[in-house]
Amino acid sequence: MNNVFVYIELENGAVADVSLELLTKGRELADTLKVKLEAVVIGENLAGIEKELAKYGADTVWVADDKIFAPFRTLPHTAVMCGLIEQEKPQIALFGATPVGRDFAPRVSSALHSGLTADCTQLVIGDHADPKTGKGYTNLLYQIRPAFGGNIIATIVNPDHRPQMATVREGVMRKEEAAKPHAGEVRKIDWQKFVKDTDLAVKIIDRQIEERKINIKGASVIVAGGYGMGSKENFQLVHELAEVLGAEVGASRAAVDAGFTDHARQIGQTGVTVRPKLYIACGISGQIQHTAGMDQSSMIISINTDPEAPINKIADYAITGDVNDVIPKMIKYYKQNSK
Amino acid sequence: MMKKQLNIVVLAKQVPDTRNVGKDAMTPEGTVNRSALPAIFNPEDLNALEMALHIRELAGNATVRVLTMGPARAADIIRDAMFRGADGGYLLSGREFAGSDTLATSYALSCALRKIQPDLIVAGRQAIDGDTAQVGPQVAEKLGLPQVTYAEEIVELKEKSIVVKRRLDHGTEVVESPLPMVLTVNASAPECRPKNAKRVMKYKFALTPSEIAAAPDTEAARRATEKEYLQITEWAAADVNPDPQQLGLAGSPTKVKKIENVVFQAKEAKKLTAADCDIADLMVELIASHTLG
Ligand SMILES: Cc1cc2nc3c(=O)[nH]c(=O)nc-3n(C[C@H](O)[C@H](O)[C@H](O)COP(=O)(O)OP(=O)(O)OC[C@H]3O[C@@H](n4cnc5c(N)ncnc54)[C@H](O)[C@@H]3O)c2cc1C
Numbered sequence: 001m002n003n004v005f006v007y008i009e010l011e012n013g014a015v016a017d018v019s020l021e022l023l024t025k026g027r028e029l030a031d032t033l034k035v036k037l038e039a040v041v042i043g044e045n046l047a048g049i050e051k052e053l054a055k056y057g058a059d060t061v062w063v064a065d066d067k068i069f070a071p072f073r074t075l076p077h078t079a080v081m082c083g084l085i086e087q088e089k090p091q092i093a094l095f096g097a098t099p100v101g102r103d104f105a106p107r108v109s110s111a112l113h114s115g116l117t118a119d120c121t122q123l124v125i126g127d128h129a130d131p132k133t134g135k136g137y138t139n140l141l142y143q144i145r146p147a148f149g150g151n152i153i154a155t156i157v158n159p160d161h162r163p164q165m166a167t168v169r170e171g172v173m174r175k176e177e178a179a180k181p182h183a184g185e186v187r188k189i190d191w192q193k194f195v196k197d198t199d200l201a202v203k204i205i206d207r208q209i210e211e212r213k214i215n216i217k218g219a220s221v222i223v224a225g226g227y228g229m230g231s232k233e234n235f236q237l238v239h240e241l242a243e244v245l246g247a248e249v250g251a252s253r254a255a256v257d258a259g260f261t262d263h264a265r266q267i268g269q270t271g272v273t274v275r276p277k278l279y280i281a282c283g284i285s286g287q288i289q290h291t292a293g294m295d296q297s298s299m300i301i302s303i304n305t306d307p308e309a310p311i312n313k314i315a316d317y318a319i320t321g322d323v324n325d326v327i328p329k330m331i332k333y334y335k336q337n338s339k
Numbered sequence: 340m341m342k343k344q345l346n347i348v349v350l351a352k353q354v355p356d357t358r359n360v361g362k363d364a365m366t367p368e369g370t371v372n373r374s375a376l377p378a379i380f381n382p383e384d385l386n387a388l389e390m391a392l393h394i395r396e397l398a399g400n401a402t403v404r405v406l407t408m409g410p411a412r413a414a415d416i417i418r419d420a421m422f423r424g425a426d427g428g429y430l431l432s433g434r435e436f437a438g439s440d441t442l443a444t445s446y447a448l449s450c451a452l453r454k455i456q457p458d459l460i461v462a463g464r465q466a467i468d469g470d471t472a473q474v475g476p477q478v479a480e481k482l483g484l485p486q487v488t489y490a491e492e493i494v495e496l497k498e499k500s501i502v503v504k505r506r507l508d509h510g511t512e513v514v515e516s517p518l519p520m521v522l523t524v525n526a527s528a529p530e531c532r533p534k535n536a537k538r539v540m541k542y543k544f545a546l547t548p549s550e551i552a553a554a555p556d557t558e559a560a561r562r563a564t565e566k567e568y569l570q571i572t573e574w575a576a577a578d579v580n581p582d583p584q585q586l587g588l589a590g591s592p593t594k595v596k597k598i599e600n601v602v603f604q605a606k607e608a609k610k611l612t613a614a615d616c617d618i619a620d621l622m623v624e625l626i627a628s629h630t631l632g
């Protein structure tokens with residue numbers, strides 16, 4: 001009762017990063033509220049999964065383990081999650097803002113008539129007074145999120161309905177093991193009670209999922225190329241600089257659309273969100289849809305022929321110059337000065 | 340034998356164009372003046388409309404109508420959809436709906452959909468103002484229907500089911516769902532066909548009853564009154580039999596506590612040139628501060 005739930009998403013049988021990030025945040029929220037952190041795993045072949053979840057602070061690991069749950073389908077997942085929430089009455093439930101979380105969390109919230117806040121960038125516990133009635137609430141979840149294409153930041157609360165539900169994108173929260181492992185006590189979900197035959201009506205006919213090879217999200221240095229790189233051949237310069245610096249390669253959507261590189265490298269609103277130590281933007285103008293995915297970087301360097309490019313407004317260093325001139329110089333002077 | 344008609348409803352929202360915020364939409368404080376943004380057809384709802392029109396072609400005997408909840412001027416997107424090929428539309432409008440979060444929005448839409456009883460509901464994945472992508476799945480749940488999100492392509496339309504390819508982060512999935520059901524359409528699906536000049540001529544006088552009442556003596560109002568195909572259905576809350584407790588602000592569990600405008604201010608960047616000395620100094624500094632290496 002009253003605990004914090006985190007839905008655990010699986011990718012090829014392994015726990016998705018976003019779920020570990022949510023456990024890290026969930027641990028912090030549960031400590032503030034002095035309640036337990038409970039992980040919910042719905043899938044197949046889940047034996048032993050609790051070990052990793054315990055490391056990230058899970059006190060309890062709820063498990064529904066059956067072949068009907070993999071690959072993910074909306075209706076059986078919704079039925080299990082709704083049933084368990086009604087049984088355990090958590091005060092908070094967190095989901096990854098992934099194709100899975102964004103598919104079924106809205107459905108769960110609709111069935112339970114509890115609010116859901118999408119794509120939160122911060123989650124904080126705080127108090128609230130209703131502006132009309134003056135009624136006071138303590139220890140609500142402030143769900144802070146950008147909207148209007150990133151032009152505003154809204155703080156949303158959910159005063160009267162439980163659980164308070166939120167989704168968070170991958171890479172937005174920190175991922176960190178708890179100071180000491182928690183119990184990770186496994187409890188079986190009595191899912192047969194919740195899932196009806198009609199929940200199995202949608203059939204998966206085919207799935208083509210590529211392994212994730214590119215890991216820009218975890219990189220501490222990213223060299224990103226935009227449309228200003230000019231061509232696919234010239235985009236190699238971005239790879240060369242990244243290679244020398246031990247960095248990953250990112251891209252703007254215009255560079256991806258022009259075929260310079262893969263979609264998996266796209267950073268921004270419709271790509272990945274990153275926050276590396278250093279972000280080098282090469283020939284990227286810095287439209288809001290791009291900066292939404294990288295403006296949390298600790299340091300930003302931009303290389304652009306246009307001194308007025310919007311990216312320079314958020315850059316720490318704005319180099320006015322041609323990528324074809326600047327990037328080779330960066331490689332040269334890095335090699336000369338390192339070690 | 341004539342097949343039963345397939346009735347498709349597209350959910351579409353009129354939104355402020357948040358994608359290209361020009362200088363004229365900025366306040367002197369560097370924030371966005373939302374009312375200065377042009378009102379447009381939500382981009383992914385155009386992908387949804389195209390998918391619905393395509394399904395109409397596959398089915399042969401089918402209709403496509405647009406349902407939108409919004410203020411009176413939202414009738415513009417219904418006309419826009421008619422110019423591109425839709426058969427007509429419904430505007431759900433009234434003060435009762437003000438302040439709706441996604442749950443109250445999906446509840447209101449589901450009341451109208453119960454009245455329409457479509458065989459297939461096609462929504463966009465996400466609206467570019469609220470940015471939640473929650474309304475499609477919530478409508479499906481309220482109606483007790485299955486859903487397929489991120490639809491990119493119709494693989495096959497069968498008598499009682501539909502086979503759909505969906506776009507995921509790292510690949511695709513093909514699923515089959517029984518009808519009726521709810522599809523939400525991804526931006527990667529085919530773009531919407533343009534407005535058709537003949538249809539623009541035919542439907543430019545399509546009006547809602549409120550629009551006719553506002554200017555009854557105009558040529559447009561006279562034509563719309565005469566021709567049924569020029570009449571856009573308009574419903575107030577009472578027309579769709581809702582539980583008033585579930586509408587608008589009262590029906591919204593989420594409350595906006597605070598809104599901060601993002602200020603696009605010039606944080607002073609250090610300006611460098613492409614000269615060798617500038618780049619060399621920068622690399623030395625990055626190495627010394629352990630940002631690199
Ligand atoms: C700053 C801000 C933040 C907000 N955050 C949240 C939040 O986190 N949670 C929440 O519950 N509400 C939130 N809201 C309220 C939410 O924006 C509105 O409820 C809105 O009416 C629907 O949500 P959406 O724009 O996100 O639509 P989405 O869910 O993104 O829309 C998906 C699809 O549903 C259909 N659709 C949506 N609205 C309509 C409509 N009016 N008529 C016809 N079809 C429609 C369209 O096909 C659309 O493509 C927020 C509002 C603001 C201003």
Ligand SMILES: Cc1cc2nc3c(=O)[nH]c(=O)nc-3n(C[C@H](O)[C@H](O)[C@H](O)COP(=O)(O)OP(=O)(O)OC[C@H]3O[C@@H](n4cnc5c(N)ncnc54)[C@H](O)[C@@H]3O)c2cc1C
Binds near residue numbers: 266290
């Ligand atoms: C709904 C929506 C979602 C979107 N999502 C994303 C997203 O996730 N990620 C994303 O990146 N974009 C996204 N976009 C697109 C975004 O709006 C921009 O169009 C895109 O980021 C522009 O990419 P760019 O900066 O590479 O190209 P451009 O805007 O064309 O900028 C190229 C820059 O290169 C500079 N340049 C040209 N030649 C040189 C040279 N030789 N040397 C140095 N500089 C040079 C130019 O001065 C210019 O500033 C989205 C758009 C929409 C509408």
